[in-house]
């Protein structure tokens with residue numbers, strides 16, 4: 505079997521188009537422009553690249569982008585004051601604090617100071633609780649992107665066996681909650697899981713979010729399963745710097761029914777879902793109907 509390629513780059517472009525057309529309607533029909541504020545503390549090069557890309561895609565979708573760059577030695581009080589101002593600013597519908605924060609800042613405290621309805625990353629403890637209890641919440645972007653791709657490929661996920669490898673708060677756990685919400689039978693695997701190959705072999709859907717290059721080989725995968733590879737790992741191969749996932753693409757693609765590549769799979773969906781969450785937050789703030797197909 506040769507797997508169908510799930511093209512995250514193309515799918516993300518369709519999500520961005522949906523976002524942009526909803527933004528146009530919000531502007532024309534209601535005079536509202538959604539706004540996303542991104543707060544970056546310090547000069548981490550990777551974070552600077554992400555923030556630039558987020559700002560560019562936000563404005564390309566017709567939304568307002570607000571960037572707050574703060575020095576690496578910013579105090580907790582100063583950062584909290586900026587978030588407080590954004591929480592009460594009616595032009596700002598989404599707030600994202602770029603992680604990781606410098607070590608002297610308490611990440612949990614900072615994230616939980618964001619107004620939950622503007623928490624477009626879905627990391628606030630209220631949103632975690634709402635998602636866990638099946639209530640309307642802001643959903644973390646990467647798992648939301650995975651869910652959208654799975655729904656697009658399968659239609660209904662009801663009754664499918666899903667194995668999520670990884671139990672982080674930003675990917676593994678919310679991914680499992682979303683799959684449960686779509687009536688999958690969900691197993692969460694992690695570093696202490698016994699017989700991981702045997703566990704993965706039971707899965708109709710495998711989501712790998714580990715951070716170990718090509719850890720999941722094709723012979724762990726059930727014939728015809730759908731494989732979503734969240735991992736982003738830089739490796740040296742043949743003297744070249746290469747980006748690979750947590751799944752060994754070559755061998756897995758021979759067994760799986762469908763698979764996401766790295767790069768060009770889950771990665772592009774993450775920022776697209778950030779834009780989607782911002783529009784959703786804006787609609788909710790204004791008591792308007794949410795865009796269809798852009799929420800969980």
Ligand code: NDP
Pocket residue numbers: 646669670671672673674675676693694695696697700713714715716734735736737770771774
């Ligand atoms: P974390 O490091 O927070 O979590 C990794 C998880 O993998 C942990 O739960 C850990 O288990 C588990 N794990 C580690 N080793 C093994 C093993 N040998 N067998 C089974 N499970 C194992 O990572 P994240 O969730 O933040 O990210 C995971 C990957 O996804 C990374 O490559 C990251 O770069 C990528 N990523 C990609 C995004 C995108 O936009 N495409 C966005 C976010 C992340 P335990 O809890 O027991 O330690």
